Amino acid sequence: MRFKDKVCLVTGGTSGIGRATCVRLGAEGAKVIVLGRDAVDGAITVKTIKTGGGHAVFMACDLAKPRAITATVNKVVAKYNRIDVLVCDAAMMTFEPLVELPLPKWDLLMQVNLRSLAQLTQLCLPHMPAGSSIVAISSVHAQQTTANVVPYATSKGAMEAFVRGMSLELDFRQTRINAVAPGAVDTPMLWGNPNVKSGAEQIDKATVGKPEELAAAIAFMASSEASFIHGTTLAVDGGRLAQL
Template identity: 85%
Template sequence: MRFKDKVCLITGGTSGIGQAVCLRLGAEGGQVIVLGRDKIDGAETVRLITKAGGKAIFMACDLAKPRVISATVQKVLAKYQRIDVLVCDAAMMTFDPLLSLPLPQWDLLMLVNLRSLAQLTQLCLPHMPKGSAIVAVSSVHAHQTTANVVPYATSKGGLEAFVRGMSQELDRKQTRINAVAPGAVDTPMLWSNPNVKSGAEKIDKASVGTTEELAAAIAFMASSEASFVHGTTLVVDGGRLAQL
């Protein structure tokens, strides 16, 4: 029970990797706050956690809206007075060549994928006790990418730079910050990718990871077992990058 009585705030908690993280931390004793936009999906995540004997609540939060983020964190702190674990998983992708991409789409993606991480870090850090942890979910696209996803790859590269930089501003014995970079994982984001659908991005189904495998890695990075891991990115891709 690595997260017994710890307050765990997870963005993107209504589906995919984020939902799997919620279930894992809930199973390990955490008080899970599921953040997402869809109330029905959020209620389902909470149901799964509580059915298994865990504790969870859902809070609707659109990460493209900074004022909503601020209000949501205030609600969490009013209820629990602290945040022990922050997992930033929510993200969006675009699938247009840069020359065809409306810049407002670039701005929206950066709000969701990168600015929200900075804002949540600012808001949560003053209320994160000794032994707390931040885990930001990156992507192998930060290291090796494909055409037509430049904003996404850029945001994930920026996310990893943010983690490295913030680690220099934090005392790891107080709050650690790290990233986890998934490869191909069996999520709606993967299979809805037009590059995957068209075959432009080749995916070997035998090498696709599960959300549970990613949740296990994220839970480790958020736990006290990783107390000497700080300011780095754990690549969890089944060896994909090593084969390139």
């Protein structure tokens, strides 16, 4: 098993891609720390992992609150003494035209989607041993977006720039950093998108990915099998970006 006894911290682990990633890592032997805001949903993820024979704990953490992030990482380090894998999946979207968007919404989105990645990277790196990895979950919106989601697309573009820049500051034999960019995936975020609901953003259900397909790619990027992959973004989108 690729993650036997490795400590894996996953944000957004209570649903969608984050939950599927937690389950995949747990099935491969990881000690999974499921981060999220909803304890009920977190308990479902943990139960799923434990039912499969894996190890998991839920820790409540609101990524909009820097002190909560610090406290959570401190708790993880106190319990496990290290962090082998950091997966930053949690994200939020807004759906207003920029001229109508209250700027506090912009700030909140950047706090959750982008600043939390920087803070978690800062806090986790001192406790990440040789062979560790960080995987940031971006989006095809970083390259091919739609109207009314400018803050989200901006945060994902910046995330990919963060990954490229951080790769120059890290020895990839110690800690690798990469991003995975999903396309349309069967998650609550996709079907709750007002643009999708209204038909403004056309989704071909035949090309919608499964969370488990994204989890497989994320697990690969986090594993030693990807030991020579560093500072890049893997698009997992069913060929969507190939149409650009």
